Amino acid sequence: MILSCNNISKSFGTDVIIKSCSFNIEDHEKAAIVGINGAGKSTLLKIITGEEPADTGIVTLAKDKTLGYLAQQQDLQSDRSIYDELLSVKQYILDMESELRRIEAAMNNASGDELESLMNRYTNLNHEFEMNNGYAYKSEITGVLKGLGFAEEDFSLHVNTLSGGQKTRVSLGKLLLSKPDIIMLDEPTNHLDMDSISWLENYLLNYSGAVLIVAHDRYFLDKIVSKIIEIDNGDCTVFSGNYTDYASKKAILRNMKLKEYLNQQRDIKHQEEVIAKLKQFNREKSIKRAESREKMLDKIKVVDKPVELNAKMNIKLEPSVISGNDVLTVTDLTKSFDGNTLFNNINFEIKRGERVALIGNNGTGKTTILKLINGIIQPDSGSIYLGAKVAIGYYDQEHHVLDPDKTLFQEIQDAYPDLNNTQIRNTLAAFLFTDDDVFKYIRDLSGGERGRVSLAKLMLSNANLLILDEPTNHLDIVSKEILENALNSYTGTVLYVSHDRYFINATATRIIELTNQNIVNYIGNYDYYIEKRDILTAKAFPDTPDISSDNISVKSSKLSWQQSREEQNKLKKKQNEIKKTEERIAEIEDRMSAIDAEYSDPSIGSNTARLMELHNESTQLKKELDTLYEHWEELMEEM
Structure with a gap:
């Protein structure tokens, strides 16, 4: 056992976040903490690291073991380049390397006992250097940087010039290179593209230490973890297996718990009816029997009714008008920025009723395509044709469609002036904004809250073509599942960009991959894409060797x-x-x-x-x- 949490409790004011949470993490074990947004997952990680004090309970880290932690948001400040920032983790290697060079120079001028002493020191230090991967640390740093999506030309960029997402990736790289005995990661996939997420999966799977993750990426959790720690309404429950195992067990246990509750309630009601009947007989024996049953009834340990958290969005997507069969036609579309060609003469069509996922690495132009279709920016060449009666509903991952100076109520009221106050409040309540929440300013909302407001506006639009840019970002697992069900029930057409592979697998009827400045089409979901990627990419680009990043991983x-x-x-x-x-x-x-x-x-x-x-x-x-x-x-x- 490397980490033990015993009876951890935490409250903020009158809000109880965690109640008597206990679990262990074994050496080399991979585990995840799951729960809805606000359940206390990040708080629990902070309690483990000591950043946040627990009200009660004890956190125990095994003797001489090290712990590394990556928070969701990183404000990394450094004048160093990306490469040098990661190199700083290997300072002890650099120090050993400098000492070896110093000893080598000293041995040139030494003799006798002094030389023998230097040679012994050199042999021991060189062995330690080898054991710490000293001869391969440069390639190790390069491998981590490339795995996290940095190109070699990015290595020289200064950390202070990077975006928040890039800084988070740099911090993640530093943590991985430091190789603590237990790694704790809070939403590590938020700023990674699919290739980088896949690389991180393999890295963590093969990691010699223990891993504890908070993540909403169900595909990621299915690949990595063998234990799930659930925080639900403050209660902490441990499940063995990956996310799919947990979801199945959770549903079964809840049904069993509900049946147990209903059966007991029925038995209690039956006993109360028998007692009432016995008392009606009004005889000494019947009254004694009634009293005996009452005593037995008082001794029963009442089963609590399973709590159904009122924290689920209610999304109903339905077009007001049916579009023509040809919804979108893109012909010879080309776009460049600052001399960098994103895509060149791409062509594709989308038919009514399709749910199309647009995927590709960061920087390939996925969001740009969505903006071109929406008319936010103009193409260098090519045409975009919308079919008959097509009405677009757009979900922007940066939520530029929201006015930061408006309240939630004003945002909905101004966008849909025909709605009355009750309708606006009911709409916002469906997305978990109740009472005085509706008067919060957009600028004061979290990323997840802004996402819910954008989804509310999307629902009200009654559009028949939904264009969504990373719609699952900042959503918890329950909300993702609700959105999946809403999209699968939607009778219109959907085009979306996402790196959430589980979401794509559950919703997409077709995948368009943007790669090598062109597109490859896959008629199926993400499982089908994984199966056919090697074959179809080779057909699309026959003159490009080794298009697939890793044939072995595809097989x-x-x-x-x-x-x-x-x-x-x-x-x-x-x-x-x-x-x-x-x-x-x-x-x-x-x-x-x-x-x-x-x-x-x-x-x-x-x-x-x-x-x-x-x-x-x-x-x-x-x-x-x-x-x-x-x-x-x-x-x-x-x-």
Whole structure:
């Protein structure tokens, strides 16, 4: 065990964020903390690092172990270049290298005991240098920088000139190179493109230390973690497995908990009815029996009803007018900035009802294409044609469509003047803005809150072509799933840019990849893209060698995809068997409740034959119930 958290609790004023949270992280283990926005995930990381004090509880880091932490936002200040900033992590290597050169120079002029001493010192230091990868530290730094999406020409850029996202990537690179015994990352994929996320996945999978991640990237979590720590309404629960395993178990456990609650409530109601009936008889024996049942009822430990958090957006996307079949036609589109050609003579069409994901590395021009379609900027050449009756609804990842000097209420009111006050409030409430929240200024909102306002405006637009730029940024997992369901139910057409692979997999009917200043088309979701990428890219660019960044990883991804399908089929079978087992358990519990009720019926009190029948039936049902519970537990373990 490298890290232990015991009974951690934290409140801010009257708001209880974390209640008695306990979990352990083992050596080399990869784990994630999940929960809705505001659940306390980042707070828990800060408590572990000591940045935030806990109200109660103890955090224990194993002796002589090091901890590295990357917060969501980085304000890295440095006059050094990107390369030199990462090189600073290896200062101890540089010091050893300088000492080796010094000893080498000294040995040239030494002899006798002095030379032997220097040679021993040199041998020991050189061994330590090798053990710390001293002869390959430059290539290690280069590999990390390229893996995180920096090109070689970026290495010389000064840190102080970088954007917030670039600074976060530099900080992440420094943390990875420092190789702590446990790495803690808060939303590490927010500023990475798909290739960089894939690289980070492989890096963390092969990392020799432990990893604790807060992330909303479900695809990322599925690949890396083997333990999920959930914070839900302040309660902390540990699940084994990756995110998909957790989601399945969570649903099953909640259903079981709800059934347990409903069954107990039904039993309590039944007992109360029997007690009332016995008291109505108004006889000494019946009253005593009623009092006996009341005492038993008082001793029952009442099961709490599972809490359904009122923290879910209510998105309903529906076009007011049906467009023509040909929604968008792009012909010979070219765009350059400052002499840098983003794409050249690209062509594609989008038909009504399609959900198209536009993907590609950072800087390839994905957002630029969306802006060109919206008429925000003009192309160098080429044409963009919108079909008959096409009305665009645009979601901008930077939320430039929002006025920072307006309140939420004013933002909706000015955009949709036909809405009355109640309709505006109801719309904002559907996106979790209630009471005085509606009078907050846009400039004071977090990124996630601005995203919800933009989605509210999008819903009201009733557009039949939705153009979305990174719509899942800053959304928690629950909100992402709600947006996925809304898009999948939407009868219009969708074109979006996203690096959220799970989201793409769940929503896209087609993928357009922007690469090598051109596009490659994939008729399928992200799994299909992974399967066909190597083949279709080679066909699209036959004269370009090794277009695929890593043939091995593509083959591995294909194998992983096939295995995933097989696992999904097995999972469905297990889920069906669990469902049947739970249904039979419920039937038996209902029948046993009915037997208890009949036992209590005074009319059969002297009917020995009937009482014997009920006793035998009850005995058999109890045996079957025990067997079913064991079988259910076995199934849950297999899940």
